[in-house]
């Protein structure tokens with residue numbers, strides 16, 4: 001079997017590596033450089049704090065899958081395997097007021113019912129047990145998922161691509177797919193530089209650009225997939241150590257310390273009305289994120305921000321990703337994108353299960369809710 005995978009983010013990289021490891025002749029095409037998209041601009045948190053039970057179940061497997069691949073990559077002698085900079089990271093979901101508490105409590109029952117461990121704590125107990133620097137008068141309650149995890153998605157993605165290459169894949173950067181055709185002979189893809197690639201299968205894993213690639217062959221995800229503006233910032237390294245990840249779900253806000261000691265804050269949901277990156281949006285993000293950080297952790301008032309950035313994530317109308325065979329070209333074109341703000345938490349598991357479906361033609365029960373062509 002020959003497969004073309006479009007998109008060198010965390011999802012395309014894991015699909016490509018999993019297929020190559022099973023003997024598929026893989027060509028991975030990336031329009032810019034690997035991790036150019038949402039993957040390279042994300043926070044690095046792997047959490048069961050999801051809004052759908054199916055996503056919680058996938059997220060429950062992700063840490064073990066990342067660790068299993070880390071071991072494999074180290075055995076293959078891939079240097080990036082040493083740099084995942086991963087650590088256990090209980091996620092502290094904060095309810096700022098009583099109303100948010102009611103909403104979060106419902107979500108926490110969903111996490112529990114799907115199999116996750118969840119603790120409900122008052123502000124003083126969160127401070128005592130998890131984050132001594134938290135200001136307890138700044139919030140109402142919190143739910144903690146102690147089994148969560150954090151890592152650096154860049155080296156994980158690069159290691160996946162390096163492993164895929166060692167397993168026989170051909171991988172290309174700066175090859176943007178601009179044309180594609182599906183016929184009885186298979187798939188033909190053209191890139192902006194004029195190169196042509198042929199295969200039996202096409203896997204669309206291009207994040208927010210995926211609906212455009214599907215449109216090149218007259219295909220569609222079915223459910224609406226829209227690019228949402230998201231943004232992040234990183235501070236100077238700061239000696240105080242914080243293992244947990246802080247989240248305020250009502251504000252799509254995440255805050256964690258990487259193992260390099262710097263702090264990363266992101267807001268995954270800055271609105272749909274910003275089709276281009278802009279300075280105004282970056283400034284608005286900086287104000288919103290800094291206010292939240294300092295309100296919750298006043299010690300950060302004097303920590304400098306080094307850089308900030310913008311990105312686009314692929315939001316779906318019903319909150320599920322799009323994963324499965326195309327309705328127009330079943331058995332030839334496979335869709336895998338629409339990972340909203342949870343692609344690190346859910347993507348690695350979904351990608352490995354997707355590779356199994358592509359290889360064997362079987363259906364993975366955990367992916368059933370995500371099929372292309374469904375109605376939101």
Ligand SMILES: Cc1cc2nc3c(=O)[nH]c(=O)nc-3n(C[C@H](O)[C@H](O)[C@H](O)COP(=O)(O)OP(=O)(O)OC[C@H]3O[C@@H](n4cnc5c(N)ncnc54)[C@H](O)[C@@H]3O)c2cc1C
Nearest residue numbers: 007009010011031037038039043045177207342343344345
């Ligand atoms: C600020 C921010 C913070 C986040 N934090 C978290 C987090 O902590 N935890 C979590 O679980 N999720 C988080 N996410 C979401 C997560 O980053 C994404 O869901 C995930 O990275 C999606 O991966 P992907 O491989 O599907 O897409 P992407 O990483 O976007 O990769 C798609 C790739 O396709 C390429 N491409 C596009 N068009 C073409 C073309 N025509 N030809 C070839 N290649 C093409 C792009 O260049 C890109 O590299 C965050 C996202 C953002 C933006």
